[in-house]
Amino acid sequence: QVQLQESGPGLVKPSQTLSLTCTVSGGSISSGDYYWSWIRQPPGKGLEWIGYIYYSGSTYYNPSLKSRVTISVDTSKNQFSLKLSSVTAADTAVYYCRRAFDIWGQGTMVTVSS
Amino acid sequence: SYELTQPLSVSVALGQTARITCGGNNIGSKNVHWYQQKPGQAPVLVIYRDSNRPSGIPERFSGSNSGNTATLTISRAQAGDEADYYCQVWDSLFGGGTKLTVL
Numbered sequence: 001q002v003q004l005q006e007s008g009p010g011l012v013k014p015s016q017t018l019s020l021t022c023t024v025s026g027g028s029i030s031s032g033d034y035y036w037s038w039i040r041q042p043p044g045k046g047l048e049w050i051g052y053i054y055y056s057g058s059t060y061y062n063p064s065l066k067s068r069v070t071i072s073v074d075t076s077k078n079q080f081s082l083k084l085s086s087v088t089a090a091d092t093a094v095y096y097c098r099r100a101f102d103i104w105g106q107g108t109m110v111t112v113s114s
Numbered sequence: 115s116y117e118l119t120q121p122l123s124v125s126v127a128l129g130q131t132a133r134i135t136c137g138g139n140n141i142g143s144k145n146v147h148w149y150q151q152k153p154g155q156a157p158v159l160v161i162y163r164d165s166n167r168p169s170g171i172p173e174r175f176s177g178s179n180s181g182n183t184a185t186l187t188i189s190r191a192q193a194g195d196e197a198d199y200y201c202q203v204w205d206s207l208f209g210g211g212t213k214l215t216v217l
Contacts, residue, residue: 035205047149047157049206062206096156101147101205102168104156 002027004097004105012091012112018084022097022105023077030055030075034100038071038082040093041107048093053080087112118201118209125215126191134212136184136201144203146184148177151198151211160199161186191216 008020022036029036037052051061053071061069065084073080084091094107119137126132136146146164149157159168161177164184174189188195196216201209 037205046211047151047200047202047208049202049208052205060206101162101202102159104158107156 002099002103004099004103006095006097006105006108008108008110010109010111012087012110013114014088014112015086018082018087018091018110018112020082020095020097020108020110021079022081023079024099025078028075029073029078029080035060036071036073036080037098037100039096039098040091041096042090042093050082050084050095089113116203116207118203118207120199120201120209120212122210123213123215125217126188127217128193129190132188132191132195132214132216134186134188134199134214136186136209137182138184138203139182141182141184141203142180144179145205146177146179147202147205148175148186149200149202150195151200152196157200188214 003025005023012018035052035054038050041047051071053059053073059071068085070083089112092112094109096107097105124134148161150160151157160171160175164179165177176187178185193216198211198213200211
């Protein structure tokens with residue numbers, strides 16, 4: 001079955017760019033009419049949608065984060081990625097990748113701190 | 115901007131029925147998904163497109179959506195159902211989450 005796995009640095013300095021990758025296994029990122037999402041959850045708080053991308057490259061972002069977010073897809077590696085620029089402590093969260101609305105990765109904690 | 119409103123907490127006696135609501139303007143015209151999240155774990159889809167249950171989710175979980183309210187119903191609540199529950203529309207916007215306590 002399809003599985004997703006997030007990877008990337010667990011610590012990012014303020015004002016720098018957070019970069020995460022989600023690797024899809026058990027299925028092709030290019031197959032089906034799926035989109036691929038990033039979602040985050042600050043400690044002790046609720047879920048916040050960041051954005052999603054279709055394998056074709058079309059993207060849709062949360063308006064509140066749009067100016068700082070870039071989501072891209074690499075079909076050759078069966079991966080999609082998140083870049084969040086100019087991070088602050090408020091960006092500290094568990095970051096999840098997800099297929100459409102159904103399959104989630106296990107999440108990865110990212111702390112923004114000097 | 116569109117908002118989804120969930121109660122912060124819901125309590126249910128063991129074996130009874132819990133109902134968790136998700137309010138939004140004309141939410142009945144939108145597809146609603148529901149997720150269960152236990153501490154330290156990723157969310158799990160329990161209901162999709164208002165009332166559909168993914169494979170592996172017990173029949174005790176059901177959903178409805180009409181007017182300005184979508185509802186997740188958990189019948190014969192078990193201790194293992196204790197979790198946070200989130201609604202979502204447009205595959206993007208989330209409600210604030212509801213903590214379900216089984217007494």
